[in-house]
Amino acid sequence: PVLVVDFGAQYAQLIARRVREARIYSEVIPHTATVEEIRGKDPVALILSGGPASVYADDAPALDPAVLDLGVPVFGICYGFQSMAGALGGEVAHTGSREYGRTDVTVSGGLLHAGLPEHHPVWMSHGDAVTTAPEGFTVTATSPGAPVAAFECAERRMAGVQYHPEVMHSPHGQQVLTRFLTEIAGLEPTWTASNIADQLVEAVREQIGDGRAICGLSGGVDSAVAAALVQKAIGDRLTCVFVDHGLLRAGEREQVENDFVAATGARLITLDDSETYLGHLAGVTDPESKRKIIGREFIRSFERAVTQALELQGDDAASVDFLVQGTLYPDVVESGGGAGTANIKSHHNVGGLPDDIEFSLVEPLRLLFKDEVRAVGRELGLPEAIVGRHPFPGPGLAIRIVGAVDRDRLETLRAADAIVREEMTAAGLDASVWQCPVVLLADVRSVGVQGDGRTYGHPIVLRPVSSEDAMTADWTRVPYETLALISGRITNEVPDVNRVVLDVTSKPPGTIEWE
Ligand code: XMP
Secondary structure, X not given: OEEEEEOOOOOHHHHHHHHHHOOOOEEEEEOOOOHHHHHHOOOOEEEEOOOOOOXXXXXXXXXXXXXXXXXXXXXXXXXXXXXXXXXOOOEEEXXXXXXEEEEEEEEOOOOOOXXXXXXXXXXXXXXXXXXXXXXXXXXXXXXXXXXEEEEEEOOOOEEEEOOOOOOOXXXXXXXXXXXXXXXXXXXXXXXXXXXHHHHHXXXXXXXXXXXXXXXXXXXOHHHHHXXXXXXXXXXXXXXXXXXXXXXXXXXXXXHHHHHHHHHHOOEEEEEEOHHHHHHHHOOOOOHHXXXXXXXXXXXXXXXXXXXXHHHHOOOOOOOOOEEEOOOOHHHHHHOOOOOOOOOOOOOOOOOOXXXXXXXXXXXXXXXXXXXXXXXXXXXXXXXXXXXXOOXXXXXXXXXXXXXXXXXXXXXXXXXXXXXXXXXHHHOOOOOOOOEXXXXXXXXXXXXXXXXXXXXXXXXXXXXXXXXXXXXXXXXXXXXXXXXXXXXXXXXXXOXXXXXXXXXXXXXXXXXXXXX
8 A cells, every 4th residue: 555654633534545546556554653564564655644743842753764665655744854864964944934825836847747837836834944965866846935845856766845736725726646556556446336346355255254144234335335345255144124113204215115226136134123113112201311312212123123133144144244334444544443444433423333242343435535435336236325325323214303203204204305305406506515414393384474374383493514524514505405405395285384495503512413
């Protein structure tokens, strides 16, 4: 892999993603990794990431200069650029002129910036600056606050930039990163969806051997793609389980039971437990209580599903040995785990898994980013409705009804939600909207006039958000025409709803979901 050495900034994951966008496989490794550990990963190139610290600070993470003697191509970014400059004999100084935000660089010659405009904008964030490039390195860019904003040495296959090529505020950044990888490091772009899928299927086959596996489907893209990969690897020794808790959106169960099964040929058990969930949720209005009830019941459903899966596997199957989970790379990196440190995350899709069932985990997606998961899903022939699905919370519509949950209210919300999804898709907004929760204010009524008479109905809230990772979000500026269409259809077609309102709160302070 291309190893991104994480010096503690927020950017390492993003850099890895950008490298993969250049179709070259990349992983993040903490800066505390030793030279032996780095060598052990057999890197084809190293990227030293930015970091929050000044290279002069006492607690500044240090770069072991031996890393630069591995004979591997190296690219330094921001802090990584300065550390690299220092270690190679260049000079770094406290220039006192901080640059933060958009800056223009002036480029001249070299491989990194070939074909780019002489002056172009980049994103900077630094106090210190490289003042003298190491011997043998050519300075190929400068900016008002950075006399050496980029350098490179083709013979040693090393280069670096003071700015952040990985952020979208550096419009030519992806090109610069790609040019380092292909022109300076000499790497071939081979990380494609079809190669990824083949490799993952092979790895799953090896891990599971003759064993049996079970996979809980949520209706979402991650579990569907994970299951499809495992199905391809071990066929009918996989049993998929789908719990219908009665809190799903319109058409979701059918999507799993019909479309997923048709696309993969997977064996599926559906547990219709909606009665149970609705029973336990009756009269409950507190959001945390709703979540707890659903989480607890989900564990019970899942245990029953395991028993059924065992029966289905035939007499000779004493146990199911493997549990398939759709864990993604960002979760792996955030929980500090490297490859192979599997443990069940507490933030599971619904509410955690049984403690007393012993499984080995199969996590075929643990090295992938979301967009790669989607690409692999398409490669495996999963329908677009599953592959392109927006995030949906495990507790489902229960946490989108403000007030107690019952069948009628679910029906109302489902009808409104289906209209919103239809119109957003028709307006071509699916790719630009992260997700759009639709919320029913079941305990609020307002006066309206519909047809000939006065009504006293409920409001529906639209919560369209734009986000990169759901940690922060902004409300999406959905075109007025689309909002008008949605509002008109909901108030006309959904009984009991006489008002549609738009949530214009960012996160923070508002969370994405209302409960
Ligand atoms: P909040 O509301 O915390 O949501 O801003 C952030 C993201 O997480 C989703 N979400 C959940 N997903 N189980 C899940 O699998 C849950 O209990 C849960 N609660 C929120 C939410 O839809 C958004 O994408």
